[in-house]
Each structure stands twice: as C-alpha cells, then as structure tokens.
Amino acid sequence: MQPNLVADKLEKLLHDFSEKAVATTVKGKTVPAKRKKVKRTKEEIRRQQEQFHAKTVKEIDSLLEDYYTRISQEGADSIGAAYARFSSRFQDSIADQLRSILQAAVRLNIYIPRENVFFDLAVRGFQDRRPGLLALREKIEAGNIQSLMIFTTARLYRRAYKCLQFVEEELVERGIRGIFVKSHIDTDDGDNWRTTLQALANIDEAQVRVYGAHINASHEGLFDRQMIHTSLSLGYTGEIVEGELTRRQRPRRRIVIDPESAQWIVRIFYWYVVDRISIAEIARKLNADENAPAPENSITGLWTHALVRKHLSNPLYRGWWAYGATETKWKSKKDYAAQIPRQAPLREAHFDDLQIIPDECWYAAQTLLAAETSNSGRKSKTEGPDNGPRLLQGLFACPEHGRRLAAGGAKGRVLLCPCCRCIEASSRPIFTHLNRKLALQRTCDHLIDWIRPSEELIDSVIEECVRRSAELQKEDPHILQALKKRAAELKATIDFNRRYPGVSEDEQRQTMLILKDLRRQLNDVLARLSSIEAAQQSPPPTPSREQVAEFLDATRELIQQGLTSKDESLLRKIRLSMEGIIQGKIEVHQMGERSKSKGWLQGRLRIDVAGFVVKELTGVGCADSNTVQEVSIDFRKVDPIDEQSETAKRLWDDGLLHKAIAQQMDCSPAYVTKLVQHWHDKRGLTRPNNKRRRKQLESKQTKVPSYKEIANQVHELMIAGHSNLEIGRVLGVSDATVAKAIKWWHEKRGFPVPTAADRRQLKLSRAKEMLAEGILVTDVAAKLDYTPRGLKMALAKLAADNGETAPDFRSRRGNAKAGSAANGKKLDSDGLAA
Incomplete structure (x- = not known):
C-alpha cells in the first residue's frame, strides 16, 4: 500500500x-549529460600497479648503472642496502630518494648490489607489513649486509618508538650500520645518534598530527x-x-x-x-x-x-x-587503520x-x-507446495518465554516454542503445534474480515484523521521539547555503544542487537518530530469516504493474494501491511486439553485498522491511537460444515433468500436451511423462524422485478410530463406496472409518492415553460396529451387559483401556424423559438 x-x-x-x-x-549537436565514471576494477588496479612498479624498477636500474661506474665491490669498504618508500599513489619519489642515497654511498664508499635495493610504493609509514620492508628484514636476518641506508627517518616508520626499535634491534644489535642520509644520523657516531634519532622521529610523528589538524581546519572552512x-x-x-x-x-x-x-x-x-x-x-x-x-x-x-x-x-x-x-x-598490533x-x-x-x-x-x-529482518537460518532443500509459507515468519510469539515461535517438525510445517519443548507435557505452556498453512489461512481471513469497508469503520477513520490533524495543529511545545530530549538521549546511547561494542564476540553481537533497536526508536522519534513540524506548517488533508473505502478494498484484495502468491515483492507489501495493522506480536495461548488432537491454539493480538489507514493515506502516525482493539483468532481445523455454515450465515445476514444463497453456494435451499440451523445450534441459539424472516425481508424474490428495472426510465418520462398510459406504451408495459415503478422509486429514496393532482400540477408547469419558449398551444397540447381546448381551460383555472390573469392565446398566436413559433417565428431542431 x-x-x-x-x-x-x-x-x-x-x-x-x-x-x-x-x-x-x-556546437549544434545534442549530447546526453555526462554520467559519473565507473570505479576502476581490480584487474585495472593490478595492471596499473604493475606498470608503476615496472617504471620504478627501470628508473632504479638507470640510477644503479651510473652508480656502478663510480664504485666497485672490490674497492668498497662495506656491502650495504638501501630502502625507500612513499605514502600515496599521487606521489612518485623513489628515484629521488635513491639518487640521494647513492650519492652518499659513493661518498662513504659503500657498495649496494642491485638485489639489496628495497622499496615500497604507496604504503603508509604506520604499516608494518610492507613487501619491501619484509624483504629487507629477511636480508638482514640472512646476515648479508653491513650497512643500511635510508633517505630520512620518516621513510622507515611514522611511529617514533617503532623507528627506534627497528634501528636498535635489527641494526645495532646485529652490528649493522644504520645511515639516514638527509637526517644526518649514523649509528657509527657513538651514542649521539640515539638522541638525534629519537628527536627527529618524534618530530616526524608530530608533523603527521599537525598536518591532519591543518587539513581538518581547511576542510571545515570548505564545508561551511x-x-x-x-x-x-x-x-x-x-x-x-x-x-x-x-x-x-x-x-x-x-x-x-x-x-x-x-x-x-x-x-x-x-x-x-x-x-x-x-x-x-x-x-x-x-x-x-x-x-x-x-x-x-x-x-x-x-x-x-x-x-x-x-x-x-x-x-x-x-x-x-x-x-x-x-x-x-592506526591499530599497531593489527597493522591496519580503523x-x-x-x-x-x-x-x-x-x-x-x-x-x-x-x-x-x-x-x-x-x-x-x-524493521528489516535478516534472512537467517538454513535454506530449505526442498522446493514446491510442501514448504511452509514465510509470510507470517517471526510474527507469532510465546508470551510465557517472550520469544518468537520457530519453524519445526517435518519439513518445517509447524511453528513451536523451543523453550516449551523442554518442559513436561502436562505443564507445557504451549503444547499444540501451530500448523503454518492453517495459521496463514486463519490470520488472512480474519484480517480481510476486520478491514471490511463498513460505515462504522469509515466513520472511525475520518474521525481519527480529524483528531490527529487537530492534535498536530495544537501540539504542546513541551511535547516537542520532550521528543527532542529523547532524540538526544538516544543519539548519545547509540554513540556510546558504537564506541564501546565490547570485547568478546557475544558482547559485540549483543551490542549490534541493542544498536538496531535504538536506531529504530530514534527513527520513530525523529519521524514523529518531522510529522509534527510539517503538520504545523500545513495540516494533512482528510481523505474522503470514497478514498477510504477504495483503500480498504485494495488492502483486502492484497491480503487475499497472500494466500497463493509466491512473488517476493508482493509478499513484502502484504507483510508490511499486516505489520501496520497488527500492533506487536501475535501471542499464542494453549486452549483445550494438553493432549494430541484434543487442544488447539488461540492467537491474541492488538489491531489498529483505522490508525493504519490514516497513516497510509495521510502519512501522519500517532503514538497513542484511540482505535486499537484486542481480538483473538482460534487456530483449529474447521469442519467443512462449520465453514459452509459461516458462509451461509454471512449471506443470510445480508438479507438474501435461501434460494439466492443456494445459487451462490451451489447447493439446494434445504441444505442452506440446514447450515443456518447448524450455525445457531453450535452457539446454543434458538433456530430462526424462516417464514417470519421472509415477511421482514425487503426483497422476497431472487430475480429483480421488472418495475424496479424500469423505475429510473419511468421517473424521467414522468418528469417530462407523460401519462402512465403513454409511458407504458413507450416501455411496453402496463400502466399498473408504471404506477408501481413510480411508487417504488419514490419510497426507495424516502420521497412522498406523487398523487394525480401532483402529476397534473407538474404537467401544467411544464406547459407554462413550453409556452414561455414560444411554442403554440396546439403543439404544447399535442406533446402533453391534452386537447387544445382542455389545455386552455386547465391553464385558465390554474391562473384563477393563483390570482393571475388568464393568458390571451389568440393575440399571442398572431398569424403563426402549427409547427412554428408564436407570431411567425421559426423553431429550431428542438422546437424552440429561434
């Protein structure tokens, strides 16, 4: 809906x-507006990374080729390694870093083989698991290098303690010389290098935070x-x-x-x-x-x-x-950013x-x-009509244990409470299993009956619309303040649970459930606030009775389709409509004996049909609706005669004869009598007297009488001034049937039946109108079944009774002839003066 x-x-x-x-x-050509580009695929990203890596390797080889012309391994003092890194894919500084490192290596007479050059492209300095750095660690552990040269301390790590730890544990303790070219740090410089390295590493770490604060400040200005x-x-x-x-x-x-x-x-x-x-x-x-x-x-x-x-x-x-x-x-232990x-x-x-x-x-x-529910649970291995319907899944609950009924039994055809199954049968709160198809059939049937567009329900919807509109217009400002305060409290609770979700998986799972419920509450409060503010600016319109009746009929038809439809989109609409009508869950209670085939289940629920219709038609919800009703549904298999008796009684209450009911139910009138009696006997009521009922019925015939079928036509001809005889000749019926049709038409609408004097008065009024239009008395008399002399006498008597002067028809006629207007004026196709 x-x-x-x-x-x-x-x-x-x-x-x-x-x-x-x-x-x-x-340029004179029409082109569509530009669309947003599709993101790069994983394959494109991989290919671009490979191209970037190949380009970097080529630049490194070019630098090393020139470097090897100035130094040889035999003449060098030590074998070294080089490491370079940059953070973002928008940077490209590996070649520049390595150029400075190689210049310093020539000056210090350190030979760096090609296999000892390590680098990382577009990797953050906080990260520990870097391909180039991991390869460097393996080379260090192998003991094949004597010196390690790095551009600056920031290229190694962005954390001060990690930079110090790496130099101390991986280099100094292994006897490897560490050189930071642009930071002017050399571990062969006694103990002075520690103070300098710690200071510079702290500065590098602080700079990152300063940059972040500057960027945030700049972005805030752009945001405003x-x-x-x-x-x-x-x-x-x-x-x-x-x-x-x-x-x-x-x-x-x-x-x-x-x-x-x-x-x-x-x-x-x-x-x-x-x-x-x-x-x-x-x-x-x-x-x-x-x-x-x-x-x-x-x-x-x-x-x-x-x-x-x-x-x-x-x-x-x-x-x-x-x-x-x-x-x-940055999560240092887990080596990723969160x-x-x-x-x-x-x-x-x-x-x-x-x-x-x-x-x-x-x-x-x-x-x-x-309100979205997750598709949890195992998918059924069998397909076909034997599978239980999922339309009402999660809607039934056990009031004793406060949990939803779960599917169980053979092929999941029943609903049961898992907690109740662990209790002795004699004291089990829910003993009987709830058949899912039976639950669907009974629930849909009752919903369809509850939303029948009766006059009482339509009146209730209109009254609720007016009430809610008036409440929103004069909403107490304290209520708005309370709603805003509640929204702020919910936001704070949500923020707290998001920041502290718990340590164990169970705690985190429980926090997720709490957050889902808190967000639902917050959305309800915010929606309430929004509807109040919108209604105060422009009140919601009140739907007409026809709109309400049309919506109720459409909802009944929609729910009826839920019994047979397999369309997921349609079933979703039906479920949302059901949740709008049913307030909360359907509580299931055990009825009858706690033994096999002796007891049954009863569903007790609260429904708000009027509130649902108001919210759907106007968009205005209400926390305290006055139209909520408490009802119950008996989920028990019904004897076929019980179902037939319900149908027969409903038609019987609509005022149909037994013969008409038999035609609709495709049975004999005698069987209809038996069904009606069965309905009364089962409830301990006195059987009705059919002869007395027949006298009280408005219609005692199964076929519509002919005088009712022609009543509207008879009335139109009567208004035109025709007599019963003439109307009968036109419609091919007797004048008695015409009189009966006239009487029924007026009594049906609560109007008095016109007498002969009323008919005569109506005809003379029509004659005066025609004369005023310029039609001759001769032509008027012919149309109204009068003789010219009789019409003149009737009009003269009417004028005398009303104290008016009798009309002079001779002077009025002039030289006009029959078929033309008075005084020779021509008549149009309708017989009126031109």
Whole structure:
C-alpha cells in the first residue's frame, strides 16, 4: 500500500529532476549529460600497479648503472642496502630518494648490489607489513649486509618508538650500520645518534598530527562554504567557482545537486518506500538498467544490497551534512587503520539547497529499514507446495518465554516454542503445534474480515484523521521539547555503544542487537518530530469516504493474494501491511486439553485498522491511537460444515433468500436451511423462524422485478410530463406496472409518492415553460396529451387559483401556424423559438 503524500512528493521530485536532466547542446549537436565514471576494477588496479612498479624498477636500474661506474665491490669498504618508500599513489619519489642515497654511498664508499635495493610504493609509514620492508628484514636476518641506508627517518616508520626499535634491534644489535642520509644520523657516531634519532622521529610523528589538524581546519572552512572537500555521494556534483583555484591549481568547485543522478536517488526511495520493493530487488533493477549510474565506492560498478541500503540511510539526501564524524586510528598490533566514531562530528549543518529527499520520505525509509529482518537460518532443500509459507515468519510469539515461535517438525510445517519443548507435557505452556498453512489461512481471513469497508469503520477513520490533524495543529511545545530530549538521549546511547561494542564476540553481537533497536526508536522519534513540524506548517488533508473505502478494498484484495502468491515483492507489501495493522506480536495461548488432537491454539493480538489507514493515506502516525482493539483468532481445523455454515450465515445476514444463497453456494435451499440451523445450534441459539424472516425481508424474490428495472426510465418520462398510459406504451408495459415503478422509486429514496393532482400540477408547469419558449398551444397540447381546448381551460383555472390573469392565446398566436413559433417565428431542431 502507498502513503499518498509521500508518493506524490517523490513523483513530483522525479518529474522535476527529469526535466532538469535534459541533453546539453554543444556546437549544434545534442549530447546526453555526462554520467559519473565507473570505479576502476581490480584487474585495472593490478595492471596499473604493475606498470608503476615496472617504471620504478627501470628508473632504479638507470640510477644503479651510473652508480656502478663510480664504485666497485672490490674497492668498497662495506656491502650495504638501501630502502625507500612513499605514502600515496599521487606521489612518485623513489628515484629521488635513491639518487640521494647513492650519492652518499659513493661518498662513504659503500657498495649496494642491485638485489639489496628495497622499496615500497604507496604504503603508509604506520604499516608494518610492507613487501619491501619484509624483504629487507629477511636480508638482514640472512646476515648479508653491513650497512643500511635510508633517505630520512620518516621513510622507515611514522611511529617514533617503532623507528627506534627497528634501528636498535635489527641494526645495532646485529652490528649493522644504520645511515639516514638527509637526517644526518649514523649509528657509527657513538651514542649521539640515539638522541638525534629519537628527536627527529618524534618530530616526524608530530608533523603527521599537525598536518591532519591543518587539513581538518581547511576542510571545515570548505564545508561551511559548501565547497567540495571530499568525495561526493551519488546525486551531487561540483560547480566551478570562478576565480578560485585549489592547491593543485585546479578550479575550486561548489557542491550542487546533479539532476541526472539525483533522479535515480528519488527512484530508489520511491521503489523502497512507495512500491515496497526489497533492497535486493532494487539492486537487481539498477544493475539491469543500462542508464542507471554506477554506485559510489564500488570497484565493479555493480549495485549490491549493502550499497543500496547505504544510500537509503544516508542523511545527506535530507540535507543533513556532517564532516569528521569518524577519525582514523592506526591499530599497531593489527597493522591496519580503523574508522572510530567521534563523540560528535567536527562540523554538521542542514543545507536546504542540497536536500534531495523530503524529511517525511527519508524518515519513512528509515522506519522500514529498522524493521528489516535478516534472512537467517538454513535454506530449505526442498522446493514446491510442501514448504511452509514465510509470510507470517517471526510474527507469532510465546508470551510465557517472550520469544518468537520457530519453524519445526517435518519439513518445517509447524511453528513451536523451543523453550516449551523442554518442559513436561502436562505443564507445557504451549503444547499444540501451530500448523503454518492453517495459521496463514486463519490470520488472512480474519484480517480481510476486520478491514471490511463498513460505515462504522469509515466513520472511525475520518474521525481519527480529524483528531490527529487537530492534535498536530495544537501540539504542546513541551511535547516537542520532550521528543527532542529523547532524540538526544538516544543519539548519545547509540554513540556510546558504537564506541564501546565490547570485547568478546557475544558482547559485540549483543551490542549490534541493542544498536538496531535504538536506531529504530530514534527513527520513530525523529519521524514523529518531522510529522509534527510539517503538520504545523500545513495540516494533512482528510481523505474522503470514497478514498477510504477504495483503500480498504485494495488492502483486502492484497491480503487475499497472500494466500497463493509466491512473488517476493508482493509478499513484502502484504507483510508490511499486516505489520501496520497488527500492533506487536501475535501471542499464542494453549486452549483445550494438553493432549494430541484434543487442544488447539488461540492467537491474541492488538489491531489498529483505522490508525493504519490514516497513516497510509495521510502519512501522519500517532503514538497513542484511540482505535486499537484486542481480538483473538482460534487456530483449529474447521469442519467443512462449520465453514459452509459461516458462509451461509454471512449471506443470510445480508438479507438474501435461501434460494439466492443456494445459487451462490451451489447447493439446494434445504441444505442452506440446514447450515443456518447448524450455525445457531453450535452457539446454543434458538433456530430462526424462516417464514417470519421472509415477511421482514425487503426483497422476497431472487430475480429483480421488472418495475424496479424500469423505475429510473419511468421517473424521467414522468418528469417530462407523460401519462402512465403513454409511458407504458413507450416501455411496453402496463400502466399498473408504471404506477408501481413510480411508487417504488419514490419510497426507495424516502420521497412522498406523487398523487394525480401532483402529476397534473407538474404537467401544467411544464406547459407554462413550453409556452414561455414560444411554442403554440396546439403543439404544447399535442406533446402533453391534452386537447387544445382542455389545455386552455386547465391553464385558465390554474391562473384563477393563483390570482393571475388568464393568458390571451389568440393575440399571442398572431398569424403563426402549427409547427412554428408564436407570431411567425421559426423553431429550431428542438422546437424552440429561434
């Protein structure tokens, strides 16, 4: 089912973005707007790395060729090794570092063989597991080098203690000379090198933090000006700012909405919130559409479940931007960097001009995301009709143990409480197994019956709409403050659990469950706040009775399809509708004896049909609905005669004759009588008197009488002034049937049946209208079944009764003849004066 307001807003946004994302004209040719590039594949990244490595090796060989012309191994004082590194793929300084190292090696008379040159390309200095550094460690352990030359201390490690540890343990203790060329550190320099190395290593480590702080400050300034300071999410692009350049001398760009990709964001939200398509199906639709843009942070360019969910939960799309929500922390023991959530982002703000999705639409998506269930458990090995239906999975609960019923039994055809199975049968809270197909059938049947569009239910929906609209208009400011305070508390709790998830796997798993529930609560509070603020600006419209009835019929038809449909998208819509109607879980209670085939289960639940309809049609939810009802469902196999008696009783209550009921149920009228009596006998009620009931029925015939079929036509002809005889001749019935049709038509609508005087008065009024139009008395009398003399006398009497002057028909006629207007005026095709 679709929230109409959300659907209308998303459809309007999609239309607006589609119009903006038009083709651009370049030199008279129309070309489509530029799409975002697909990320590099793993194969492309590997190939580029190999090319970069080959280029570096070629540069090293060129430097060594010149180096070997100036020094030889025989004349050198020692055999050395060289190590170089840079951090980012945007750098390329291996050749420059090695050139300085080789110049110092010539000066110190150190020979460096080709196999002793080690380097790492685009690897951070915090990392310990580097290919070049690991190879260097192996060479050191082999004892084949006497000296190690490095450009600076920062090229070895970015951590001061690790740099000192490496030099002390790997070099000095092994008797290997360590030389940092540009830092002017040589371990052969007595003990002075330690103080200098420690100082420089600390400076290198501090510089990294200083650079990070400077970068953050710069990014914060760009953030406040809505300039590009990081990679952009799908739906946004950069607009060149004239006169401003970046550090790399490129044009500075301002963040703006990209209409071409933004329309796909709107489509994703529309599919998920309005069409209720699953996340996996949305990913498949995007991958199948050649015009769909590639997702951000995807190496392959394909949409996945995680990427679609990430876009649906991204607060950027509602205009809420944040910078520095996390910080990078290096895990030295594990040798990788982790993103740790900060207590609060460095900068956050709401930019109205960058909002793609309205607040109510975004919060509606968050509510659905919080209710998403994981596809846990083993997949069934058998396919076919024997598998139990999954539509109601997780909806039933054991009130005694507070847990969901799990599928069990042969091929998972029943639901049971695992805790109850561990208790003695005599005292077991739930003894009977719940058949899944029976549960589905009974639950759907009851839901269909509860949402029948009766006058009482429609009135309840309208009243609830008016009540909620009035409450939102005069919402107490203290309630808003309480909601904002609650939202802040939930955010703080979420942040705490994210920062401290626990040590063991069980603690972390429990924290994840707690976070999921906290996020659901937070989304509910924020959605409530958003709906109150939106309603105070523009109150939600109250649907008409026809809209409510149409929505209820559509919902009943949708749930009916859940009994047979295998379509995952359709079943998802049905499940969401059920969860909207049913408040919480269906608690299962044992009824009857605790023995095989003697007892049955009863489901007790709370439903809110009116609240569900109001929320779907207006988008306005309510925490304390006044329309919640407590009902129960008996999950027990029904005798065929019981089911037939229920159907017969429902038709019997609708006022149908036994013969009409028999025609609908394809049985004899006598069997209908037996079914009705069975229904009353089973409930201990007195059997009805069918003869007395027949007298009280409005319709005592199975076929509609002819006078009812022609009643509308008879009424129109009567209004036109025709007599019963003439109406009968036109319709081919007797004048008695015409009179009966006139009587039934008026009594059905609560109008008084017109008498002969009323009919005559109506005919004379029609005659006066025709005379006023210029029609001759002769022609009027012919149309109204009067003689000219009789019509003149009737009109004269009418004028006398009303105290008016009788009309002079002779002077009015003039020289006109029959078929023309008074005084010779011509008549049109309808007989009126031109």
